[in-house]
Amino acid sequence: MNGNQTFLMSASRVGDDTLLAQIIEMVNSASRSKAPIQKMTDRVSRIFVPIVIAMAILTFIVWMIYGQESKLAFALANALAVLIVACPCALGLATPMSVMVGIGKGAKNGILIKNAEALEKLDKVNVLVTDKTGTITEGRPSLEDVQSTSTNTHDELLILAASVNANSSHPLAEAVVKKAKELNLSLLEADKFNTVNGKGVVGHIHNEKILLGNEALLLDDGIAITDQIKARVASEQEKGRTVSYLAKGNELLGYLVIADKIKDTAKQAIHYLMDHGVDVIMLTGDNAKTAKAVADELGIKHFKAQALPEDKLLEIKKLQQEGKVVAMAGDGINDAPALAQADIGIAMGTGTDVAIESSEVTLLKGDLLGVVKAKVLSHKLVRNIKQNLLFAFLYNVLGIPIAAGILYPTFGILLSPMLAAAAMSLSSLSVILNSLRLNVVNIDVK
CATH class of the missing domain: 3.40.1110.10 (Calcium-transporting ATPase, cytoplasmic domain N)
Incomplete structure (x- = not known):
């Protein structure tokens, strides 16, 4: 706070170059990106839409043949009801809504995700390769x-x-x-x-x-x-x-x-990951004795010392060839090639710009506990998307036959186009409300 004095301030970064602007752009770009599961939904929609049109035509034909009175009116109304109730709005919303809310949830917790694919793939990670200095340790030696x-x-x-x-x-x-x-x-x-x-x-x-x-x-x-x-x-x-x-x-x-002091939460994060089936490997340029001392204190079974940047890169390639889904956590220039090679690159927000640019996920607090939170969030996101898809398909499986008039011969029940529109809206509403639940899920680890 400046009082009565004057001073000259030089801004090293302004406008789009500031960290805040980059964070906003990262979150916006990620919200617009597609998760791999969305591609599957798109393929289903390409098949689903022609089938619905065919069912609407079939409904019209059946009512025209077997209808008893006002055949044309009933045929048109029921065919229209089929088209309305089967509108794939809920199917189209199922993934993007969850992704948008999930990325926002991550940002609130200091986890910046560049694309939806990274957020979904985090759930499948079974190996975490991590640097030591600035990642496991404070980075303030x-x-x-x-x-x-x-x-x-x-x-x-x-x-x-x-x-x-x-x-x-x-x-x-x-x-x-x-x-x-x-x-x-x-x-x-x-x-x-x-x-x-x-x-x-x-x-x-x-x-x-x-x-x-x-x-x-x-x-x-x-x-x-x-x-x-x-x-x-x-x-x-x-x-x-x-x-x-x-x-x-x-x-x-x-x-x-x-x-260089080990971060207070590093042990908790590493133990949680190992307890949940993630193998943690430490790669460091430090000597073997120092690396062993740190690994022993944290309970890390696999580590490699005196690792050059190319050694880290080759180790990740080797793990990927074995069929592993590898996440790499690092903060330095030396880590950039490995971060780019890994299935998921995770950069510490306290690290270098090149490390952040090379990664898909940035942890603003530079804390390995952020990796745990990101993985938990990814798991809950994937589950939420599957629930949304289930809602969307369930509405269509139940709604289309009812709209076509399957209950009319037995119960005399028909679904008018207005009720079909209401049912379609409810399907979309259920998907939206379920996606918004991600805002209140707990991703903290105790």
């Missing part, structure tokens, strides 16, 4: 320790690490830069910056090459790590912490210990 293996001091190592990381948007890099700023350390100018996917970052300071990342990054440059240092690092990794080695030229200077 903190620098816990800096250890020197050379003559350099703690501050000197931190300055080098933060100077290189200043060019990176990775959460681990942000933690290092943040710590340096807290200690009021002056950063150095770094150039020739490069991100090595799944390994770390490289930059040049004062014409000397600086490497910051995992063991694989150093091995690529032929930098040796002694067994003693590896043992010290392993003890940190077994606590679930991430360790980044820092090297200058061909010399190992030390390592940084970074901790």
Whole structure:
């Protein structure tokens, strides 16, 4: 809140580029999209309509032949009643109404769905592949320790690490830069910056090459790590912490210990999914010991460490070839190829733009519990659509014979065109009311 002062504000995104505008467009586009089950309804309608017309003609002919008095009037009235009562309005509304309400329900719960197909397919997902940093963990890591293996001091190592990381948007890099700023350390100018996917970052300071990342990054440059240092690092990794080695030229200077807290709801979400037949697999670029510590804490049986972007992509392709319906949850640039390949890509709203663009579902809260809610919503949506289709078909199965006059010989009952119109309206109304029930269903998990 500004008082009497003036200030200049720069808007980085305006109009259609703002997050709010993108959310509105995403929800609108999804509401207009067709679920796969709608295609089946369309095929049924193509057959249903000619059959109804044929039945109306048959009704007219039968009344003209067997009617006793006012044959033409009865034949026309009953044929018209058949056409009116069988109007496929309810059939046409059955899926779109549920989809529109379901997508709105998801949006209210922070689940943005790009298309109806994704919402329906979520119910069939039996494997969830998830990233670790920013997905299972908070994605707000903190620098816990800096250890020197050379003559350099703690501050000197931190300055080098933060100077290189200043060019990176990775959460681990942000933690290092943040710590340096807290200690009021002056950063150095770094150039020739490069991100090595799944390994770390490289930059040049004062014409000397600086490497910051995992063991694989150093091995690529032929930098040796002694067994003693590896043992010290392993003890940190077994606590679930991430360790980044820092090297200058061909010399190992030390390592940084970074901790990233597991999200409070991650364990609850993962256990719920596993209890309901979904296999959870964690793929992370982190080392094996850190990955194992996190997996053990959450009860994840299957995980793969030091996974590069292409490894995540290949793992999802392999699962799909085995006939699995795979959902991928991630938040980073490295996750984008896997998110695009998966049957359902689920991006954390707290992640990168490219991850959100590559996915069908975005969780605004960046919480795995959102995956559970989306799956529960999908299940209830599919059930709601089937109920709507049942209502629509039931009305036609009962209404058409009555409108044709099947009850007249025994009970003397005929369905006039006006009553047929009322019955048709009631069928549509029942579908609409049933769809609106999705607004009040509970998708929270306890």
